Amino acid sequence: MGVGRVSAPQKITDDFVQTFQIEGMNVRGRIVRLGAVADRVLQAHGYPDPVSAITGEALAIVALLGASLKFDGLLTLQVRSDGPVSMVVADFAAPGTVRACATYDLHKAAKPGAAMLGEGSFALTIDQGADMDRYQGIVPLEAAGLTESVLNYFTQSEQIPTAMRVAAATVVTRDEQGRLTRHWRAGGILVQNIAVLGGQGVQHLENPDEAWTRASILLNTAEAHELVDPQLTAERLLYRLYHEDGVRVFPPLPVQFGCRCAPERVLSVLQTYDREELSDLVVDGAIAATCEFCSATYRFTLDEAGAQAPSADER
Ligand SMILES: [Zn+2]
Known part of the structure; x- marks a missing residue:
């Protein structure tokens, strides 16, 4: 304890999702960083910024949740709302292909400060491939946004204590000719208290609830800009959050854009x-x-x- 360490240096710095474990805490998590992939999806759609931001968050969420799927699994997030954004669909096809789109009312979405989502439903569909059952969980859409809806989903459908932060935003960079260009990025972190699952690898802690509370409080100190900052690597962000306990990271899983239309x-x-x-x-x-x-x-x-x-x- 008290030895901050991050093992297994990663080779790629963007467009991946990576599993990690916080030592001595029974906490597992995943971190996602989407650079070129988020930019590819969102620039091509050309939505108003607030709509792009929600669509980018949906991309980060499906990558965080889909990374545990079997080799031909498919995870689909579908939001329906009576707000300016009436629908968001994002999916993750194992082993690492994402896509997303949204439908919206241009006039309502253009109002400054307008909440993009209203009342509606939030559905996750998990298809584990041929010969496996398809599972769909639907919860009410939370006005607070997609993150709150995911957490509500985990409370109701999976009953695994979960904390999550996601963000999507633009960053401005200067290219070799000195021109400024604007790119979309998305990122997020999910942590789960795996003690409730029992089984292998679960440790007997003196204060298991306290460990989980601390892990989720620390996660919520991650600022939105840190989740998308191209200068701050995933490892350094995890180190900043959990260095007191030590974080073990597993090999990153590359994420790419792809469409299955035909x-x-x-x-x-x-x-x-x-x-x-x-x-x-x-x-x-x-x-x-x-x-x-x-x-x-x-x-x-x-x-x-x-x-x-x-x-x-x-x-
Ligand atoms: Zn297509």
């Missing part, structure tokens, strides 16, 4: 429309459908899109 998937959606509805979608001889996540546009002729579509009177 022409067949778009076609299968279009084929749920009838022929007349499809005809209304034809512009310049084609039906164009754009992926909300990656902005890829797929074009089909009416015959392709309507190959199996019934006409309205057949239904």
